Amino acid sequence: MHFAELEVPGTYVITPDQIVDDRGTFYESMRTDEFERVLGHAFEPRQINYSVSRRNTLRGIHSVTNPPGQAKYVTCVRGTLRDFVVDLRVGSPTFGRYASNVLDAESGRSVYVPEGVGHGFITLTDDACICYVLSSTFVPGTQIDIDPLDPDLALPWGYTEQPLMSPKDEKAPSLKEVMEAGLLMRWED
Structure with missing residues (x-):
């Protein structure tokens, strides 16, 4: 598996080495020892979630307060999606930028x-x-939701018709409002 760091420090796209033959394909999706080697710390899974969505469904931008904090390993197991990560760490050199x-x-x-x-x-x-x-596991009251259409973020979602969104995401506050509420974690080198 190959790790490539993205424009947002500490985020990676991971591409597996695939073994393809007449039967189909095999690959390792995750190895915690490789994560520890690349990240410099352990990534220990505590919960696994799935979401299934119709075409043109927009979910996010989501994070979790610290504590408890939450790292994610996101994989599309059926279909195709355009994925975004946004740096929400106050003081980060790439705060507000995306990959x-x-x-x-x-x-x-x-x-x-x-x-x-x-x-x-x-x-x-x-x-x-x-x-x-x-x-980390779900802890009620720790979810951070940011308006995915916040003009200050200007994320290039690429949709041509209005996307399907949850009422929670449609009503989510802007990045500025979330930052002013003191919900975001601070950047640590």
Whole structure:
């Protein structure tokens, strides 16, 4: 597996080495020893979630307060999506900037999202299924939601028709409002 750091420090796109033969494809999706080697610390899964979405569904931008903090390993296991990570760490040299990748089931590519970085995606196919491997379990009241259409973020979602969004995401506050509320973690080198 190959790790490539993205424009947002500490975020990576991970591309597996695939073994292809007449039967199909095999690859290792995750190895905690490789994560520890690259990240310099352990990534220990505590919860695994899935979401299944229709084409043109936009989910995010989401993060978790610290504590408890939450890193994510995101993989598209069916279909295709455009994935975004947004640096929400106050004081980071890339605060408010983003990185985007296309994730699809065929490539097996995944994205590692460290604590304090927001995540969202838009589905490009019907019945897209996304798997989230999380470093902490769900704790009510710790979710951070940021308006994915915040003009200050200006994320290039690439949709041509209004995307499907949850009421929670449609009503989410701007990055500026979340920052002023003191919900974001501070950058640590």
